[in-house]
Amino acid sequence: MKPLFTLALSLAVVGSAFGGTLKINGSTTVNLPVAEAAEILRAEQKMDIQVDTQGGSSGGISMLGDGQVQVGMISKRLSDDDRKKYPQVAFKETHIGEDAVALIVSKDVWDNGVHTLTKVQAKDIYEGKVTNWKELGGAKSQRIAFFNKEPGRGTWEVFVHWLYGSPKAAPQVSFPEVGGNEETRNKVASTRGALSQLSSSWADGKRVFALALVGNDGKPVEPTEANIATHQYPMSRPLFVLTNGEPAGEAKTLVEFLLGERGQELVKKHGYLPLKALKQ
Numbered sequence: 001m002k003p004l005f006t007l008a009l010s011l012a013v014v015g016s017a018f019g020g021t022l023k024i025n026g027s028t029t030v031n032l033p034v035a036e037a038a039e040i041l042r043a044e045q046k047m048d049i050q051v052d053t054q055g056g057s058s059g060g061i062s063m064l065g066d067g068q069v070q071v072g073m074i075s076k077r078l079s080d081d082d083r084k085k086y087p088q089v090a091f092k093e094t095h096i097g098e099d100a101v102a103l104i105v106s107k108d109v110w111d112n113g114v115h116t117l118t119k120v121q122a123k124d125i126y127e128g129k130v131t132n133w134k135e136l137g138g139a140k141s142q143r144i145a146f147f148n149k150e151p152g153r154g155t156w157e158v159f160v161h162w163l164y165g166s167p168k169a170a171p172q173v174s175f176p177e178v179g180g181n182e183e184t185r186n187k188v189a190s191t192r193g194a195l196s197q198l199s200s201s202w203a204d205g206k207r208v209f210a211l212a213l214v215g216n217d218g219k220p221v222e223p224t225e226a227n228i229a230t231h232q233y234p235m236s237r238p239l240f241v242l243t244n245g246e247p248a249g250e251a252k253t254l255v256e257f258l259l260g261e262r263g264q265e266l267v268k269k270h271g272y273l274p275l276k277a278l279k280q
Contacts, residue, residue: 022049022250026060026073027154028180029099029199030239033266034073037257047250053180058152064242065089070251072242075099075154075199079167093240094247096258097267098278100223101158101235102200102210104185108192110209112138118214119234123163125195127171133193147187147196148175155181158237159197200228201271230279239272 024034031053038049053073055062060072065086078091103117114133117125124130125146133142149156151167160170178184181202188194189207200223203210212220213234227233247255257263264274 020048022047022071022254023052023069024049024071024073024241024254025052025054025063025069026242027057027075027239028053028182029075029154029201029272030073030096030241032270033096033258033263033272034241034254036266036270037254037263040262041254041257045253047253049250049254056150056152056179057154057157060242061086061091064091064244067244070243070249071247071254074240074242075237076157077238078240078242079157090245092243092245092247094243094255094259095238095240095275096263097239097275098228098273099237099239099271100200100228100233101155101162101197101237102203102223103159103213104188104196104198104203104208104210106188106191106194107207107209109133109138109142109194112140112142114138114211115209116212116214116220119163122213126163126173128173142193144195145191145193146175147178147184147191147194148173149184149197150177150179153179154237155197155199158235162235199271225273225277229273229277239267 031051035051038051041047042049057074057076060074061082063069064072078093083091103122105114112133114137121136125144130136131144133144134140157167160167164170178187178196181199184196184198185202185208188196200210210223212222214220221227221233223233228236241255241258243251267274
């Protein structure tokens with residue numbers, strides 16, 4: 001057992017490392033409700049909070065693991081490899097809501113008649129075996145402009161886990177890459193023949209459209225709230241805030257707010273499913 005003065009000194013060093021600021025980093029998907037919760041806590045409790053999305057989910061994990069932030073935001077499940085990389089960190093995932101990864105296309109692709117994809121078709125696109133929408137049911141010939149999410153992003157990991165069973169099994173590809181949700185949506189919306197992976201809540205049905213995924217039974221499944229809640233949609237995913245051990249201090253205040261009624265309303269406001277909507 002540590003002497004009390006040593007423990008106090010350790011806590012003082014940890015506290016001084018953050019300068020009294022609650023630092024948060026990670027997923028652009030989880031950022032939406034967390035950033036708004038931070039605004040409320042700044043106003044109501046005078047908390048000093050800094051929220052960033054550098055590196056997406058992988059950035060949230062690595063910065064928490066390296067002690068640069070107190071809270072990470074991730075839009076995927078923490079992997080065994082994530083835990084092994086930081087054996088000194090007692091990662092604690094707090095589930096705040098549910099989302100889904102959609103395969104989104106530009107309006108011209110949707111208008112060309114492509115509304116669904118099978119897993120085999122998605123894999124063929126990813127591996128460069130199919131390069132034209134006409135091969136996938138499009139009414140006319142049109143080049144596929146695929147934008148791949150940056151590896152390490154939660155959205156990318158959910159996608160390749162669906163295709164290959166594990167991110168490790170995904171082949172190396174050389175498509176143009178996109179980062180956060182807003183960048184992805186804007187790139188797809190402004191590019192003819194475009195396709196990418198994106199949080200389903202960002203598919204507005206005006207500029208970008210979410211494709212239904214065809215299951216083994218041949219039936220298309222759309223990323224609707226009902227299908228996400230029951231996990232019928234194959235790329236449903238949990239949204240987490242991540243801490244080193246049980247949340248404490250201002251991190252605990254943030255987590256408790258997100259799990260409370262007002263925080264869960266923010267989760268719902270930004271297009272995600274609050275915990276009470278999930279079907280166990």
